[in-house]
Amino acid sequence: MNNTTSSSSTTQQSRASAFLASVETPTRKVEKIKDHFGKEIPISEYFGCMTFGLAQMREKLPKDDYTHLMRTLDQSKKLPKDTAESIASAVKEWAVSKGVTHFCHWFQPMTGSTAEKHDAFISIQHAHHSELRVIERFTGSQLIQGEPDASSFPSGGMRSTFEARGYTAWDPTSPLFIVEEENGKTLCIPTVFFGYHGQALDNKTPLLRSVDTLSKDAVDFLKLLGDVDVKKVSPTLGVEQEYFLIDKKFAALRPDLLLSGRTLLGASSARGQQLEDHYFGSIPSRIKSFMQEVEFELYKLGIPVKTRHNEVAPAQFELAPIFEDMNIASDHNLLTMEVLRRVALRHGLVCLLHEKPFAGINGSGKHNNWSIANDKGENLLEPGHTPHQNLRFLACLSVVLRAVYNHAAVLRAGIASPGNDHRLGANEAPPAIISVFLGSLLEDILNSIESGKALKATDEQIIDLGVSQIPDISKDYTDRNRTSPFAFTGNKFEFRAVGSSQSVSVPMSFLNAAVALSFRESATELRDLLKKKKRDEAVMELIRKVIKETKAIRFNGNGYSDEWKAEAKKRGLPILSTTPDALDVLKNKKLTQFLVDTKVLTKEEIESRYHIAVERYVKTIDIEHTSLIEMVGVYIIPAMEKHMKLLSDSHDSMTSASLKKLHKGRVDEFEKVFTTVLSTYEQFLAKTEKSRNSHDEHKRMWDIVKDLQPASFKLRDAVDSAELLVSDELWPFPKYREMLLAHNLT
Template identity: 55%
Template sequence: MTGNTKQTNKEVLLSIENKNVVSSYFGAMTFDQKAMRARLPKEVFTALQDTIRAGREITEEIAGVVAHGMKEWAMDNGATHYTHWFQPMTGSTAEKHDAFLSIDRDGTPIERFSGEQLIQGEPDASSFPSGGMRTTFEARGYTAWDPSSPAFLMKGGNCVTLCIPTVFISYNGEALDAKTPLLRSMNAVSKASLRLLETLGTKGVSRVKTFAGVEQEYFLIDKKFYSERPDLIMCGRTLLGAMPPKGQQLEDHYFGAIPDRVLEFMQEVEHELYLLGIPAKTRHNEVAPHQFEIAPLFEEANVATDHNLLIMEVMRKIAEKKGFALLLLEKPFAGINGSGKHNNWSIGTDTGVNLLDPGDTPEKNIQFLVFLVAVLKGVYKRADVLRMSISSIGNDHRLGANEAPPAVVTVFLGDLLERVLDAIESGKIDLKTEKQVLNLGLSQVPVVNKDYTDRNRTSPFAFTGNKFEFRAVGSSQAVSVPNMVLNTLMAEAVDDMADTIEAKIKAGKDRDSAILETLREEITATKAIRYPGDNYSDALQQAAKERGLPNLKNTPEALRVLESKDVQSVFVKYGVLSVEEIESRLNIRLERYVKGVDIEARTLQLMLKTLVIPDVSEYQGDIGSSFNNLLSASDEIGLSKAALKSQAGHYRTLAENLSLLIDLTSELDEVVEKLETLDGEFAKADYCADTILPFMLKVREVADRLELMVDRSRWQLPTYSEMLFEH
């Protein structure tokens, strides 16, 4: 794009709808390198790219030129406002829009956007969660431009807004967002990895990057059903609902033909994502009815995090437009597979080397083996922190179910790598590996390359060829926290291994011997975290006990990890989080958990009192009248006592269950009100986990029994059958 860029940009955007070649308009709504080259002087463009690559601070002079070019590009594409787009500790995104419009001293209106406005903004920080770091009257907060993530244009209503990815900090510099610690962790793992690479004798690397590819699972249901379910509106999941005769037991939805209406939704979502430079690659039906998945290509971890948040936002908008409700909570339907967000994570150099790629002969690839074992070391030492990173109300309902990894964190490597590590540990390093093929014996079908290992879909942290797949992340969660934790534990493990190797060299060993000896020691030390079996089985639970692996069953248990001085020290050591920032995040997550359960319990109370009990009572009245009429006419029509007894039994069962539900609803009122009398967030969180949620399940069992007894015309709530099988 050169020359008359204003006209060129408009022509590009006008022609997008008619183009089937995605590459021709990919990133048209982002201020990416192509747009920068067209809008910025060559020397400024080069200086900006060099500064970003080196991780140096942008000068005001460069920022001023970039701001002008960015503003001109945005306005040419219809933007009238800009916003610093950031990620407060709410699990979502935030934005405050400012117009480009300014008034000159002589009263002349003019569009202006300065380098200072690009670099820094000042949203009110008083109403965002701070976990006690800031009081209500301490309102000042700052957003600061993150140039490593490209600015983009978002369409909403009839307007276009320039969105500038930023971090969000307090007046005193504390991180009030999820992105700042992620960026810090990326720097920490880079610094540690550069040191280890130097120890291994690797030259020419100036930066080590972490990458993520985030598979996003979700449900779509018709908006008309969603709008009639207070639980879905308020809580994101159904608090009541009897299982239909058919669920997912035939496994006929997975990878099945995508319904036309859903495919139309997917195509429009992908179109908007491509405009935003988000490389959506895969779409398919997931296991549960009305469950689907979208997966992008790998990107640097901070960009992948931004893009995943944008994917969720774009899907919400398109779903609304298409008459769907998008359900992102981890377990929207009890008894049906929940949704995860498989976080594929890898680490590589700025020279293009994936440090987790085993190559054709992994047993000889020392660099790969050292970084592989560093991952094992980090996960083994910090399994409880990794579990904490994905704890939430929604994920508590999902973890340990048939489709999700359990609360125990283990690592799956596969047969080949298990044999390689066992051979190194035992000193038998003459193991040889070859690429395997599958010959199906069919002349028309080519030979199929066989991967080094099968997949273990039950593993929470599985090696999948040249990366690790962290499968326990919840579908509604921002991936900034798990990636921040992964980077930090990796930095610690890498540093520890470098320390050990360097100490052995200093003690007189040659480098190769020092590396191999360190590998042997760490392979032995981390053996407990490797688990090749079925993670859903009771055997895993027993193995966790025997191996001393943490088994944190719910969010309150997991969050207690953040109170550990040892855990706090590692985040502080690597400059990822201060003690105050850790404590603030603990307070915020506890508060969100307690408030979330309280909202669910009160929503259940509302539904029972205004929908379920009135519906069942009305139906009971109909059945009672019918039975009385039948009783009066029984002699006349010659109805046997046995027949009368059967009908009386049905009426009695209905009445007994309704009476039980009324009593349980009254008890639920008392259980919920007691929450307010407790002191301390952990006391409240434990009460939610141990008392309120189990009692809600007890109530649900009775309500769901009644649903299956009541005339459908009397039952106001849309049923599972309708929501999951009607398009």
């Protein structure tokens, strides 16, 4: 009895001390940049101070070298050696002046995160009398190419483990940047990562390929529309990032959070998000201090973060930047996630980027605001002020509809992950069925074009298209549909189904490829129509044709409803509910051929990504299941045994018959729950061991989704019921109310 009391006291003390520490953690003050007079300087004066991009190169490089660099970028020519040396010299001079001691090639292997290997700027120079002198040195070859060991990075079968050679190559379109930490500064060079035979071993290379292909095919299409002077089309992207913050002392007491990034157990708090008072609510001071430091670090890195606010769930927040060139936006989002995690620790917090860290409340997404613009800076998905601009808008809109309609299954595969499975389709996030929301007015306009009828609106926002047979169209005349995975929001599409922990490079390269092929197919059809009709008539006929053939992908209703699932099936839309369903799409050569046709991925690279995704799914869930088994077997069951003994001892010590009878109800209830926990635990153990005997990862993936996951959820339900009965001093883990609501006290 004494041992039990001592053990339970220790458990309670650890949780209590973690709670008190979370409340008492002092707010960290952000040291802003100040001028000579000690006055804080405005953001505009230090924005991008830790970056070295094309603007800095134009300022620092000799004119000829900058011209050679731009020719390299515009015409895909090789960078002259002398120019590379000149750039490296300017970069080194700038970096060393900032206190940088090391540099690294910063790349995006197919782990979904980033990687880097640091090298010092120093070099050994031999002086007379055999003396050695250390100097700072950085060459053009070090800037342009590196050779990290590639054997330990996933390749999906494209190379053997003993084939270690891999290369990183500088991406000059994305700025170099300095990562600044308490223990030093490092110059990071954004690079692609490829194998000895040129295979893409990263997520950045396919994205860059997709951007190039989209530009070429869009330019060809726009020239047919009459934009004869267009030279380039660029996809743009603004990535909204959702995340959770909890005190790191709580995280340290949760094996599941440490190992898998989400809680595998935990009963819902009596107060969650049902009062709807957290969304856009007042930001607690400790959290605001964290946000201010995050923004300070991001501004120095040239990341134009604009918005911060509380999200729907308690302890959930969001930041959003202004849109940028897609490649830079992708790099910046990965950097943003790194900064969020790093700065959180400085404030005694842990940033959780998992799509569903807590059951029963909203998960986190990464809303990708995607659009396309020409080299004049005109947004091609924005209604304009002239008949031609509006006709172009409708034509580009129809191209995107065709892309999503034809390639919905692969777009779904691009957002597939174990974490996203917990989020997609719940009453908080878009469903796993890909559809497009346009809004009622734009929907009416497309229906009118399809039928050949005109539609006349009277609102002052209406822009007159001015072309016969084309109705009036409104700019941003639409409500938002949070249940749509791909929603038009006035001048862009919001791809809402992307997971919060994901690299956006994968879904965006798939989307770019789909749109590029749609531009190509539409251009072929338009050329045939132009042989028979005048340009405006030919364009309208193409728009009408595409509107008809893609009608099934448009849906303005409630994506959460069961009726929509039935309707989507009736329409023939792909319904891929789980990651295994979605990943199997990558094995379908017919469905993935567009990625090959647009030169975004080779057949070998597609196959490799399938194998990597399957392996990652199995390993991720296996880590979760191993953690769950440990938590229940080593922590929960012993805690329940102690509680059972307390109940039994208490019952035996009672002298009143009536009190004993009443107390027997508590004992019986707990015995029933305990029996359920033990039986479901044993069943889950047996299923897990049986599955692990298989060496076929594809089979294991399907075993997980069909058998193991339902069993793990059943075990969780049983344990969560026990949490509500076991004495609080015996429960070994921080509870939801402690983790999610403590920030309100600071």
